[in-house]
Amino acid sequence: xxxxxxxxxxxxxxxxxxxxxxxxxxxxxxxxxxxxxxxxxxxxxxxxxxxxxxxxxxxxxxxxxxxxxxxxxxxxxxxxxxxxxxxx
Numbered sequence: 001x002x003x004x005x006x007x008x009x010x011x012x013x014x015x016x017x018x019x020x021x022x023x024x025x026x027x028x029x030x031x032x033x034x035x036x037x038x039x040x041x042x043x044x045x046x047x048x049x050x051x052x053x054x055x056x057x058x059x060x061x062x063x064x065x066x067x068x069x070x071x072x073x074x075x076x077x078x079x080x081x082x083x084x085x086x087x088x
Contacts, residue, residue: 060085 059065 060088 053059054065
């Protein structure tokens with residue numbers, strides 16, 4: 001007597017249909033790309049915020065805060081900036 005084999009069935013997650021697999025893969029790769037882009041943009045914005053942190057009112061009005069403008073900007077007069085900061 002020949003034994004009959006049952007056909008192999010691919011395991012699926014709850015609610016998953018075979019035709020749903022490829023669109024889900026595309027969706028997940030798209031979401032991965034969006035997350036990557038958002039992470040990069042957040043890092044760039046954080047670097048920009050650090051670069052111009054000396055312009056925030058809290059730092060401008062704090063006498064003990066040393067404005068790090070030497071490495072940031074060469075296009076304005078640093079002494080004039082210090083005078084304007086004291087006048088605030």
